[in-house]
Amino acid sequence: IASLVMYLFAEFDDAANLLAANPDATTISIDEPAEIPKNQHSRRQDPGREEDDELLGTDDSDKTELLAGQKKSAPFWTFEYYQTFFDVDTYQVLDRIKGSVFPVPGKNFVRLYIRSNPDLYGPFWICATLVFTIAVSGNLSNFFIHLGKPTYHYVPEFRKVSIAATTIYAYAWLVPLALWGFLMWRNSKVMNIVSYSFLEIVCVYGYSLFIYIPTAILWIIPQKVVRWVLVMFSLCLSGSVLVMTFWPAVRDDNRRIALATVGTIVLLHALLAVGCLAYFFDAPELDFPAPVIPAHNVSTVVTRSR
DSSP states (O other), rough: OOHHEEEEEEEHHHHHHHHOOOOOOOOTTTOOOOOOOOOOOOOOOHHHHHHHHHHHOOOHHHHHHHHHHHHOOTTTTTTTHHHHGGGOHHHHHHHHHHHHHSOOOOOOHHIITTTSSSSSHHHHHHHHHHHHHHHHHHHHHHHHTTTOOOOOOOOOOHHHHHHHHHHHHHHOOOOOOOHHHHHHHHHHHOOOOOOOOOHHHHHHHHHHTTTTTHHHTTTTOHHHHHHHHHHHHHHHHHHHHHHHHHHHHHHOOOOOHHHHHHHHOOOHHHHHHHHHHHTOOOOOOOOOOOOOOOOOOOOOOOOOOO
């Protein structure tokens, strides 16, 4: 026993000398349990489904992002509660606008741009800019269509601003509200349904409308063919953002319900674009009556012959 104790003390002195010579040395204790590797997925998944799951994220990743951001919840009646919805910088807004104008196939807009910090600043100003762009461009289009008519007098139609504002903001808020409620309802029926938050859906719809701002300016061109080509091009870009965002969320639902949901999203988006073009720009030709030329009094000179 004495020799064993002397051996242990000798080993301890050697370890102490090594640590004194190299303080950065790593020591290993036999009492510490070995690090257990993280469990991997027990079942295989399709490559496309794995990419969608990675883009949509899991509950653990979402909790990690929220904890990393250290977001504090404030009462909804305070100014701090609404201030968080506008806490974005110019680079984030421009990056999200670029992502909505140039969508990447297979990439989820919410996961790439929105989920880290959803905002209302971009959607609010995009909708406001679109309202005034459509109203002003619609008045200019009506002016150019009837320019040169003899009895036409240009009168600015300010009611188009209120009509455009009602249409755009109702679409940007009521449709996301209905879609959010539908996803929440289906989430209670099907466990695999991914439910976005209402703020994320509003953010997606708001940024998807940006492409219509330059399109509305180009709609001033008085050529129906050019206008319809522009509206189809814009509809394909903005509609693809919505499809690539919401299809992964409903793909595990019933096939018919999933296709009907995506089809309804695209149909409502198309109705907004076509309706704005038809109401504000494709104004019907006015039937102008032929100008009436007033008859001038003509004095007749009668010459009598004698």
